[in-house]
Amino acid sequence: MLEWLIVGGGVQGSYLSNVVVHALGAAPERVRVLDPRAGPLEAWRQRARNCAMDFLRSPGVHHIDVDPFSLLRYARSEAAPPTAELWGRYQHPSLCLFEAHARAVIERAGLEALRTPGELRHLRACDGGYRADTTHGELRARRVVLAVGPPRELNWPAWARAARERGAPIAHLFDEDAPLAGLATHERVLVVGSGCTAAHAALHSARRARSTTWLTRTALRGAEYDSEPGWLGPKFLRTFERERAPVQRRATIDAARQPGTLPERLQHAVALALRHGRLVHELGDEPRIELDEHGHAHVRGVGTAREHVFERIVLATGFARVRPGDGWIDALADELGLERAPCGYPVLAPTLEWAPGLYVTGQLAELELGPTARNIGGARLAAERLVLGRSAA
Ligand SMILES: Cc1cc2nc3c(=O)[nH]c(=O)nc-3n(C[C@H](O)[C@H](O)[C@H](O)COP(=O)(O)OP(=O)(O)OC[C@H]3O[C@@H](n4cnc5c(N)ncnc54)[C@H](O)[C@@H]3O)c2cc1C
Known part of the structure; x- marks a missing residue:
């Protein structure tokens, strides 16, 4: 044994x-x-x-x-x-x-x-x-x-799943077969999701593709870590340990986590890419996707433009909740x-x-x-x- x-x-x-x-x-x-x-x-x-x-x-x-x-x-x-x-x-x-x-x-x-x-x-x-x-x-x-x-399981929002079923060129960043691999210089790319993973992907695409649009539900927010460093020691854990009710602990964890935030280094890199026009940031939720005869995705609900066209859509939406x-x-x-x-x-x-x-x-x-x-x-x-x-x- x-x-x-x-x-x-x-x-x-x-x-x-x-x-x-x-x-x-x-x-x-x-x-x-x-x-x-x-x-x-x-x-x-x-x-x-x-x-x-x-x-x-x-x-x-x-x-x-x-x-x-x-x-x-x-x-x-x-x-x-x-x-x-x-x-x-x-x-x-x-x-x-x-x-x-x-x-x-x-x-x-x-x-x-x-x-x-x-x-x-x-x-x-x-x-x-x-x-x-x-x-x-x-x-x-x-x-x-x-x-x-x-x-x-990966987090596939319902609109994205429906688009995939209709054959849209959409993939999840954590799929086994690397959805950012082989990006070509003629491609227009939409990256969906907030936080570090999305920022890394958007910056990578911005260096290679013809255009990169980064879609988030809320404005970009900064935070050095995804929770306060005090959670690694007694500062916050002492109080957390005293709370025995699991429901209360779950609420405390949800309030303490800062998903979708960017540390300073990434904020600077994103700001630079935005300023140089290599990256476009848009706010939006649940984009609506139509496919044309070439398999390109015509997307509505991204910022104020009536419609965008993309050859590749990449989800950076993390894991299923x-x-x-x-x-x-x-x-x-x-x-x-x-x-x-x-x-x-x-x-x-x-x-x-x-x-x-x-x-x-x-x-x-x-x-x-x-x-x-x-x-x-x-x-x-x-x-x-x-x-x-x-x-x-
Ligand atoms: C892109 C990314 C960047 C991150 N960056 C950081 C960072 O900078 N700093 C930080 O602290 N954290 C970071 N994290 C968070 C975290 O550290 C990582 O997710 C880390 O991989 C978690 O380690 P883990 O061992 O729990 O999970 P994993 O590394 O995913 O390992 C789990 C393992 O369990 C195995 N497994 C699952 N089910 C079974 C089973 N039934 N039987 C046998 N084996 C099984 C899997 O095959 C896998 O090898 C990051 C996460 C991501 C996704």
Whole structure:
């Protein structure tokens, strides 16, 4: 029987496997990270590349190594690629630096060897722990950590789904087959959605396409982070922890998150592209799309112009607003009688346990960890609770 089974080997699961082996001292042969993807962080890498992200929004102390200063040290070392950069007061790493550092950590810490391919289909209690039925067979472990990331479904607004069904040239930025790839200089592009992902995509398109229009529902807003940094420590978490009602916690998280906002660096880049006419920003909601005989989309409801024509429409609308995890989460909760909040999320103990030996991290743990649970910094909060036994507040 394994000591630890971590379900999901993305940013959170890879970091936790590093902590479990190198901070907690678990024997590597008794730790497994279950994931259907080919390597650690693959889901993250695909999304970051799809939106042509250049710098991370989070500071240089958030990454997958145990020592918070590891990335900053790596950035100054000869091992760092020449294009690796840190930006600003909080030393935001470039994507190139973050990924090079992650590769170095994965190699040094032997994280690749901890992985086992497969997708969890069913989890149930068994003698001495849990039994995981996966697409590649059965695994048994004394402790299981659920680190399954954001919801699988992407956010496709109804108007966009209807347009896709009619054959409109519309794709979601997080689709597997990179919708911004191969942008041609003759193309007119519409990017829909607000926030960093949309801004990166719009700026990328503005550098390549004939014209780029960026459509948001509300005016562009600035904020350095997607929630106040006080959520990473006792400043806000102490009060949050005192509130035990899940409904109230959900309301607090919703009020604390600042989705759709842009940090200063992106605000400047967008302002420059707008000033030079490479990018047009329009307000609008639920555009109406007609197709012509060439397959071009004629779009109404974008700004004040009567009609725009686009060869390519890209949705940067993120993930579906649903609880992450598939049906097996509900089956597990039903079988073991585990508490779920009205929003469907697990109600966890301060140790992040949903049941003895069954831990939850990432977005799925946000009713316990607060609005940063889904971010890289949230993985550190989770590790402190789950592995090092420390309460965040
Ligand atoms: C474009 C983009 C930029 C971001 N930038 C930042 C940033 O700068 N700073 C920051 O802090 N946060 C950032 N985030 C938020 C967050 O850090 C990332 O979404 C991060 O990938 C979350 O890590 P995760 O491990 O929870 O999810 P993922 O990295 O998506 O990993 C989840 C893993 O679980 C696996 N999995 C899912 N279900 C199962 C199953 N049933 N069985 C086995 N495996 C399963 C998946 O295959 C996947 O590999 C960003 C997010 C996006 C989308």
